[in-house]
Amino acid sequence: MLQEPEAKAELDAIVETLVYLYTESRRLTKQAAREVGLTGPQLTVIKLLDTFGDLSLSTLSERIRAQNSTVTGIIDRMEREGLVLRERSTSDRRVVFIRLTPKGRQLAKDIVVEPMEIFRTVLSTLSRDDTRDLMRILSKLQKRVRGLVKEREAAGER
Amino acid sequence: MLQEPEAKAELDAIVETLVYLYTESRRLTKQAAREVGLTGPQLTVIKLLDTFGDLSLSTLSERIRAQNSTVTGIIDRMEREGLVLRERSTSDRRVVFIRLTPKGRQLAKDIVVEPMEIFRTVLSTLSRDDTRDLMRILSKLQKRVRGLVKEREAAGER
DNA sequence: TCGAATTACTTCGCGTACGAAGTATTCGCA
DNA sequence: TGCGAATACTTCGTACGCGAAGTAATTCGA
Numbered sequence: 001m002l003q004e005p006e007a008k009a010e011l012d013a014i015v016e017t018l019v020y021l022y023t024e025s026r027r028l029t030k031q032a033a034r035e036v037g038l039t040g041p042q043l044t045v046i047k048l049l050d051t052f053g054d055l056s057l058s059t060l061s062e063r064i065r066a067q068n069s070t071v072t073g074i075i076d077r078m079e080r081e082g083l084v085l086r087e088r089s090t091s092d093r094r095v096v097f098i099r100l101t102p103k104g105r106q107l108a109k110d111i112v113v114e115p116m117e118i119f120r121t122v123l124s125t126l127s128r129d130d131t132r133d134l135m136r137i138l139s140k141l142q143k144r145v146r147g148l149v150k151e152r153e154a155a156g157e158r
Numbered sequence: 159m160l161q162e163p164e165a166k167a168e169l170d171a172i173v174e175t176l177v178y179l180y181t182e183s184r185r186l187t188k189q190a191a192r193e194v195g196l197t198g199p200q201l202t203v204i205k206l207l208d209t210f211g212d213l214s215l216s217t218l219s220e221r222i223r224a225q226n227s228t229v230t231g232i233i234d235r236m237e238r239e240g241l242v243l244r245e246r247s248t249s250d251r252r253v254v255f256i257r258l259t260p261k262g263r264q265l266a267k268d269i270v271v272e273p274m275e276i277f278r279t280v281l282s283t284l285s286r287d288d289t290r291d292l293m294r295i296l297s298k299l300q301k302r303v304r305g306l307v308k309e310r311e312a313a314g315e316r
Numbered sequence: 317t318c319g320a321a322t323t324a325c326t327t328c329g330c331g332t333a334c335g336a337a338g339t340a341t342t343c344g345c346a
Numbered sequence: 347t348g349c350g351a352a353t354a355c356t357t358c359g360t361a362c363g364c365g366a367a368g369t370a371a372t373t374c375g376a
Binding site for chain 1: 168171175186280284291298299302303310
């Protein structure tokens with residue numbers, strides 16, 4: 001795909017801005033979490049459990065886009081702090097459900113911010129047209145990334 | 159700011175998609191880096207040094223949006239691998255410049271992918287109108303985030 | 317039905333990633 | 347001019363974050 005220099009520069013700018021928005025949102029979420037004695041991922045986990053009830057470790061992993069091995073560590077530390085507990089499923093004894101303790105649930109209620117809060121805040125100031133356009137374009141990009149990922153996976157299996 | 163449920167759902171979807179695009183791009187960059195024996199951040203550092211020449215550690219930190227202490231570690235490991243070397247500035251002896259070794263420079267030439275490659279690839283398939291719209295909206299968001307960050311910093315100093 | 321393949325989770329080793337505290341150097345101004 | 351503040355970097359402790367290898371439980375097919 002041939003690119004004029006101008007287009008290349010615009011592309012760089014978009015990547016740059018996207019990275020800025022993501023990392024800055026993450027940084028501020030972390031900061032907010034610190035104020036209640038949590039880390040960023042821990043705040044996310046508590047919010048998820050409070051919203052959806054008990055979740056298996058795998059489900060949690062998918063939700064926060066991390067590997068099981070990562071989430072095992074996060075839950076280890078949260079269990080140590082008395083925020084959650086592990087409960088083996090009776091129907092499938094391989095599965096571990098994660099449940100909020102009363103202490104964890106109370107904390108969830110006290111937390112006002114959501115993950116990526118800043119980003120949400122500024123998003124909500126966009127006009128309806130801008131919001132729709134943004135969603136439309138991002139969806140397009142996501143669909144194409146999914147397509148490419150699938151292609152590469154198929155190529156890798158050969 | 160009052161939000162109807164519909165708007166809230168759309169907002170969630172945008173956040174979700176943005177996180178997807180970012181994490182997936184990062185994951186694939188990491189994968190590509192592995193194939194030449196590097197990590198994701200190391201690939202980024204090599205590309206930056208190859209493009210801009212020697213950079214101070216702080217400049218490098220800003221470029222990759224990380225703290226100095228993080229970059230110190232990354233450079234430690236790259237130095238150990240013989241990819242870069244540290245050189246103290248003569249004009250300001252606090253400053254450390256990072257320079258590619260011949261081995262590092264050769265590696266830079268061999269690497270075809272750029273950081274966030276997938277995202278760049280799909281971005282370049284957008285129409286000119288979509289690209290312009292996306293840039294326009296993201297800029298708007300970035301400007302507002304910057305504003306909020308500045309406000310909070312000012313509030314924090316009180 | 318039973319053994320191989322799959323699934324859910326954990327463990328381990330390594331590389332980020334950050335903030336706080338420390339060291340060396342330079343700057344700024346009284 | 348000299349000394350306190352600021353700057354550049356490093357060190358340390360802790361928490362992700364991943365992939366590979368390991369364990370226990372379940373599924374599936376001959």
